[in-house]
Structures are given as structure tokens and as C-alpha cells.
Amino acid sequence: MAALTRGMRDAFDWPLFVMVATIAVLGVVNLYSATSAMPVQLRDIYIQQIYWLSLGAGVAVLIATVDYRYYERYAWFAYGLGIILLVLVFLLGREVRGSQRWIPIGAFSLQPSELMKVFFIVALAKHLHDDPRTEGRTLKDLVIPGLILALPMALILAQPDLGTALLLAAIFGTVMFLTHLKLRSFITLVLAFVVSAPLTWRYLLKDYQRQRMTAFMDPENDILGTGWHAHQAKVAIGSGGLTGKGFLEGTQNQHRFLPDQHSDFPFSVWAEEHGFIGSVALVLLYTTLILWGLKIASEARDRFGAVVAVGVSGLIFWQAVINLGMVCGLLPVVGITLPLVSYGGSSVLTVLMGIGLLLNISMRRFHF
Amino acid sequence: MTMLSVRREVGEFRKRYKWMALAVAVSMSAIVARLVYLQLVDHERWAEEAQDNITKHVRLPATRGLIRDTSGKVVASNRAATDVYLTPQLLDREHVDLFARLMGFEPQQTADLLERLGNVPERRRSHLVKLYADISREQLAALETHRREIPGMRILVVPKRTYPFASLAAHAIGFLNEVNAEDIKRFPDRGYGAGEWIGRSGLESAWESYLRGHDGELTVTVDVRGKHQDRSDGSPQSEQRRAPMPGRDLKLTLDMDMMRSVERAFRGHPSGAAVVVDTRTGRVRALFSKPAYDLNEMSGRLSADRAAEISASPFRPLIDKTVYETYFPGSTYKPISALAALEDGILNESSRFECPGYYELGRRRFRCSHVHGDAVDMRKAVVQSCNTYFYRLAELVGLDRLTKLSKDFGLGAVTGLGINTEAAGFVPTRDWYTKRHGDQYWLGFTLNAAIGQGNTRVTLIQLAMVYAAIANGGTLYVPQLVQAVEAPDGSMIEEFPPRVRRRVAVDPKYLAYVIDGMFGVVNDPNGTAFEAKIEGGVPVAGKTGTAQVSRGKLPGGVPAANAWYYRRSHAWFAGFAPADHPELAVVVLVEHGGQGGKYAAPIATRILQEALGGTRAPQIQTGAAATGTSGAQVASRSALPAAARAGARVKD
Secondary structure, eight states, rough: OOOOHHHHHHHOOOHHHHHHHHHHHHHHHHHHHHHTTOOOTTTTTTHHHHHHHHHHHHHHHHHHHTTTHHHHHHHHHHHHHHHHHHHHHHOOOOEEEEEEOOOOOOOOEOOHHHHHHHHHHHHHHHHHHSSSSOOOGGGGGGGGHHHHHHHHHHHHHHTHHHHHHHHHEEEEHHHHHOOOOOOHHHHHHHHHHHHHHHHIIIIIIOOOHHHHHHHSSSSSGGGGTTTTTHHHHHHHHHHHHOOOTTTTOHHHHTTTEEETTTTTOHHHHHEEEHHHHHHHHHHHHHHHHHHHHHHHHHOOHHHHHHHHHHHHHEEEEEEEHHHHHHTTTTTOOOOOTTTTTOHHHHHHHHHHHOOOHHHHHHHHTTTT | OOHHHHHHHHHHHHHHHHHHHHHHHHHHHHHHHHIIIIIIHHHHHHHHHHHHHHEEEEEOOOOOOOEEEETEEEEEEEEEEEEEEOOOGGHHHHHHHHEEEEEEEEEEHHHHHHHHHHHHHHGGSOOOEEESSOOOHHHHHHHHHHHGGTOOOOEEEEEEEEEETTTTTTTOOOEEEEEOOOHHHOOOGGGGOOTOOEEEEEEHHTTHHHHHHEEEEEEHHHHHHHHOOOOTTOOGEEEEEEOOBOOOOOESSSSSHHHHHHHHHHTTTTEEEEEEEEEETOEEEEEESSOOOHHHHHHOOOOHHHHHHHHHHOOOSSSSSTTOOOOOOOGGGGGHHHHHHHHHTTSTTTOOEEEESSSTTTEEEEOOOSEEEEEOHHHHHHTTTHHHHHHHHHHHHHHHHHHHHHHHTTSOOOOOOOOOOOEEEEEEOOOHHHHHTTTTTOHHHHHHHTTTTTOOOOOHHHHEEEEHHHTTTTTEHHHEEEEEOOOOSOOOEEEEOEEEEOOOOOHHHHHHHHHHHHHHHSSSSTTTTTGGOOOOOOOOOOEEEEEEOOOOOOOOOOGGGGHHOOOOOOOOEEESSSSHHHEEEEEEEEOOOOIIIIIIHHHHHHHHHHEEEEEOOOOOOEEEEEOOOOOHHHHHTTHHHHHHHHEEEEHO
């Protein structure tokens, strides 16, 4: 294990660090507000978030320290570990709100589906790295990447956790977008989706998931039912106006009209208290971070690095855009968290592991 | 070499990165566009909704004004009652069972509760629904102890109307119940809200706008579960209060002690009514209608069964028999007939007629109660209630004069008491008879009219005002129930002086003559009410009446075996006391009581004795020595000599 050399310190990606740190700090501040009106036992959630961020930062630094090419060798090992953890969920997991997602470890609980996102990116990168074809790929070439996706996705769907499963698929799509796919194969894929979507709707989705979809399609029809959460989030955002109601002054937040305001809906708290200016600032921060990740990918010295960087950027992009979209009422409500702003140890850890990888790739872009 | 190939490949991805960057920019722009819409374009709407979310308006009910009788006794006031609200959505079966146990419910009551909860419409299920009003102290204590175990339960203390005298003067005082949709529509400017109370009858209804006051409003900041929340910094802006304005208090002219006395005097008679008015002011001292109902029961949640039971009673407890019901006056009308004859000089004190026990008009024979002999003068005719005399009188006087004087005395028109949809009664005219009987007028109509048995119908309050006018020398007052309006602190806001409706043009000497006859009714040994005379008591003058009832259908549900009761005449007595110096006029009607002298007069003399006997020894004051300041008394003095003479006879 090599230590940070002087040269590497010079190569340290300060913009990346500053962006991530800013988002994390805003996230903690926002969590403080989001939980201030909650029962006492939930009010120190922001402290826990600081612990997780610190732990995540440590892990990120560790990950950044070792040249990422070492990880390439252990990619399958990480993937296997992720799968084992996902299986363990069914053996050890406890059920919360109708689904099994967590493995309890002492006082904490681990959400393997979160960690799986990073392991999956690494595994996908490894496969693409080992198969460096550039010509157009056919469906046959998608079989192995497809299997790499299908295994964790099936396990996560079984929990059931539709959001995370779809997120894996989105990351997969993003990564595969890098490689050429023949037009005929693309059309076949689209057709397959068109055929399978209604079947999925009918047989695979749970009732609550279908309800959320219908509530999204016609939100005003059902303000007091399933659409209530989404509606109250819109009220919070809209009532924030240009400059917001001020820190700790959001009425929707303080009087608990917001659903899951610390986990899935923290952006509604932010938008209510800091208004349009604050919201756009946060959106711009994410946008810059994601574009920065793509820049790192484009400058990566090898395909493994490029794929991992695209995967991590994709992870942050999809989570941010889906979460913001759902909070604003542009997308149906699915359990996707806002990176670094939502409360959640596993989520913070996963995103920071990804950032560690980005940092790693960025710092070593000039090493050949 | 490998390095180079890697670089070239990475470079080849470059085009794709641009597409990705574009996708990121477009997606994020969509989010920003959405934020522009929500936070800038549509801000107002959402801000309003956010404000609505945390703002709840709580009605602060105004305390309804008190009602006191003339001596300050409270007849209607307010006490704290406890209402229970539940939120159907938050209750499961266990909560309901616990609630039922705490309330001490029988299984049937629990079933009712479940049914009522089930009937709450979907959109109201998340709201508080008032399910029980005025629960007992024990129930309250039990619920308070376990209130945290029943989610969404609210216990509210609200003012509840209470009537210390229960059923006494029930018709006059009136009751309240909850406003209905029709009331809210009918009085849009009064701003009634669901669940508020409205006066339904009697004074409670007539003086609603004085008694009600104005509700206040508390605007509170609440959280999502409707729980009151202070702002985190405890700033006072989380609560705004508009204090309620309490209603005005009423001071009545009614005297509840006298009401009690009237109630006692009516013991043994199932159905009847009585009015006592001050002859000097027209102020109503007692307004009694029997049977009555308990106002506390009527103002509560009267069960449908009980309501049906009350309205099905053959004695019609819901009818105010003093004001709303009209009757044939019977012989109590005779003083008007007598005055009509005297006033126009058609008869005088010495006019005499023979009474063989009947009077023949054509082929028809009009009956009298007895054979009154061959020299019946007006005094004797009044004292013994000789119909024959009045048949002859009628023949000479004619219907038109009777009609005119009746109307002068206020019959056929409402007196203006102002409660319980007062009936106007009826005074027939010649036109009315001829229209009704195919352009023919029979003298018989006049004959019957003169003895109060024709088509004339009066209310008790009308007759009381007539007798008060006779007693006070001809001043017809507007009967008055409310003496003053007072503020809650007891200060006077408005006092109502007596109001004269009309001065009836009757010569005092004729009045005195008729009063002398009325004195004889009670005080002459052959007077029709002599049996009712209280020896050594307050001297009473009056007239009995035995009004035949129409032979129409029996009230519903009355068995044929009881028909005799409903065929029996109404017993009347109308009079005043002290005869020489009148203070109170009284009218007593015992429905289907029989002879007025036997059944109604004792009630009247007893009422008058209890009202006046205690403060005034049964001795005679003469003429000018009488005390009194009101204008009415000045007028009545001219009647005094005759009355005084009558009084003197008592002394002898």
C-alpha cells in the first residue's frame, strides 16, 4: 500500500473535494432542520450523519490512496461479497414497512443494496476492461453484462426495493451507453421493454408500487391518499418562494406535513427554507459534481477507470435526478435518496466510496 | 503500445461523454424549470396552502345571556357541559371497546357507536366528529384518565343552557336546539355555524339576537395531526384571539314565585292555562300553560321517542295555550256586551228583563242556565250570568256595536306580546256572517255573540288585557314580558316602560257599574263564583265562563271511553283584584274543566290571594286615598267609587 506522495498531493482533486464537502455540510445543516420538530429520539440524527460522513471520508481517503488498478484485480471478489450480503439480507434481515432491506450489525444496520451499487460498477468496469472491443456490440455481447446486472437486481427486487433495482438498471444503461450497440440490437431491446413493461406492471409490482404510480399519474385526484406525501412536498417547495422561509422556519417542515423529510424528502425541507435561490444552488452543485465526474472519466488513463468514473457519476446523477424529480412532483415516489443530503449510513458510505474512486482515478490520470 | 490503444479507446468515448453531459444538463434544467414553476410562478397558491395547513380556526362560543325574573331569580343560565369528539380514521376496534368501557356503555350503545362511526362519510373521517354531548362527571373522569390511549379523542367543555325552573313557564321562556341547514340559510347575516344553538321557542327565540352575543375566534397554529403547536421560538404570533362578546341578559316581568303559585293552584287539572298581568302597567306576571315540558330536556338531545311521546299527548304540551291557542270566551265576554249596551245608552242600570230560563227567537229557543225571575237587571245578569238578559241586550245592541267594542278592547288582533306566534283570535262582523251564510243574517248570531258563544275566539293574553283595561279604567296596554335588557355586569342597557296600546272610550261610571256586577260574581252569595270566594281574603271581581266546546272530532288516540272529558265545557274565570284598587288581572282557563265558577274561579282567587294577600291585609282603601303613581291608576280612580262600594259591602 503506497502512501500519498508529494506528487499525488499536488494532483489532489480539490474542486471535487470542495463540491462534495459543500453538499455534505449543507446536507447536515438541512438534516438538523428536518429533524428539529421530530420526536426527541430522532433529533440527533444529524450527529449520526456526521459520524457516517466522517467514516465515509476515511474510507474514501483509504480508497483514494491505493492505485485503483489493485481494485480491478479484486473486482469479482467485491461483486461476490455484495451478492453474499444481499443473500444474507433474507436470512438475517428485519422487515421494515413491508420489505427486507437491512442487516442489523450491533446498533447499526447495513443496507447491502447500497454497497452493491459500487461493487456492481466495479464488476461491470472489470468485465468491459477485460473485453476491450470497440466495434458495435450485438445482443450476444450483452449477455454477460446483463447477467452481472440481473443477479443483484433480482435479489433487490425480491426484498422488494423497486427503486434501487431500477437504479442499478439505470447505471447499467449509462455504462453500456459508452460502448457501441448495433441499431438492430437496440431496437430489439426497446421492443423487449415494451412487451415486458405491462407484464411487470401486472405481475411483478406490488400493490403499493402500483398505487404510487397511479397517484403520480393523477396526483390531484387523491390528495389525501397515496398522493398526499407528494402533494405536501410540492406545497413545501412552492411556498418557499424566491428566498425561502428561513432556516428552521419552514412551516411544512416544522409542523410535520412532510413525509420522510430526513430520508427521502430532505430537498423539500431545503427548498422550503432556502427558496428558489437555495434550491438552484444545490441543483447546480450536483450538476457540476456530475459533470466533473464525467470529466474525470474522459481523462482516465484506462478503460476500467473511465467506466468506474462514468458509473459513479451515473449513480450520483440518477439518484439526484430521480430524487429531485420525485420531490418536485415530476416523477413518481420511489425510495431513492438524495446523495449526501438524505440521512442514511449505507447511502453516505456508498456515495463516499464512489467519490473515493473518482478521486483515485482523477489523481492518477497522468500515471501511465 | 497497450497504453496508446487505451488512450485511443478512451478518446473514442469522448463523443459519448458529450451526449451524457448534455443529458445531465437537460435533466437538471428540467428540475430547475420545475422549481421556477413551483417557487416563482405558482408560489402564491402553495404559500396559501401551506398557511392553511398550519392554521386552524377554533370558535370561541359567546356565553348566552341570562334570563332573570322580575325579582332577579335566574330562569335560564349556562353551565359547563362536556362534549366528546372522536376521529373515526384513527380508531380501531380496541379503541372503540376501551371507549365504550370508559363510558359505561351497554352492548347496544356500543353497537350504536360503531354504527355511527361507520356512517361518517369518507371525507370527514380524518376530522373530529362530535359523538357525545354533555357526558356525565363519571364518564368525563374515566375518559380523562385514559385519554392518551384513545387517539384523536377531544374532550371539549362547552356552555350548555340550563333552566333551574325546569318546566315552569316553559312556553314563555322557550328552549334551544342546534341550528339546522334551514336556519343557516334563513339568517345569513347572523353567521350561524354548524353545531351552534338557536332559540326555538318563547323568549329564547324572540330575543335570540340579544341573548346570543357574538362568537369569538381563536386562530391557532397546528401540526399535521391538528395538535396545537407553538413556534419553535415560542413567538406569540402562533395564536390570535378574538374574544367572544357575551349576550345580553334579560330581566323579565314574570314573577316565578307567582308562577309556582299558579302551578300549585292548577294541581288536579291536567290541562289549562292562566295569565296574570299587572293592570297598571300591562306587565305580565305569570304566563302559564299546562301541561308543559322540561326545558332542560328539550334543549338537550331529545330522543325521537321522547319527542314523539310529547307531541302525541292529547293535552298538547307543545302548544302555548296562553298565546297560540284561541277559545270561545263564553260568559267572560259578557262585560264587553254590557259595556256596549251602556255606552250607547241602549240600556241603563235599571233596565230589567224577565228570564223564564230561555229566550225564544222565532221558532228557536235560546237557553239560559236557570230561571232568573222576572226582574233581572244588568248587575244581576252579570252576577248570575243570565243569558236571557244578554239575548235581549243583543237584540237591542246589535252585532255591529259588539264588534266595534270587541275590536276596541283589542280582540281579533295580536296583543304584541311577541312570543310563540301569537294568535289574533277572531271577531266576527256582519259582513263575515252574511258571506258565510249565503247573504243572510240571522239575529241568532248576535245573540250567541253577546254571550261569547258565537264565533268570537280569543287568546288568554287578549282576555287578560281586556280585563286589565276594565280594571284600570279603560287603558289597553301592550302586554310586556321583558322589563329590561342588561349587560353581563348587571348594568342596565335598555329598560322598557309600559306601552299603552289604546285608551278604550268607555265611560268610567259604566265601567264602575260593570265592575260592581263582577264584584258580585265572587262576593254575592248567589254569584256564580261565590264558592271560590276566600273569606277575609283580597276582594276579587271577575266573571266566570263556561264555554261549550265544538262537537268536532276527538283528538287522535283518545279512546271513546274518555270522550266525556273532551265534550265537557272549558271552565273560565277572568277577573282582577283587589276589586277596589286593582293591581292584578287574572285569566284562568281549565280545558274541559266544566263550570267556570266551580273549577276556574277557585284557581283564580287562590292565585290572587297568594299574590296579594301576603302584602296587603284584606281591608278597604277608599278612593282618593289610594296610592299609586302610574298613569293607569289615575284613570282607574274613576272606577273606584263603585268598587269601593262593593268593597264596603264585603266589610258589612
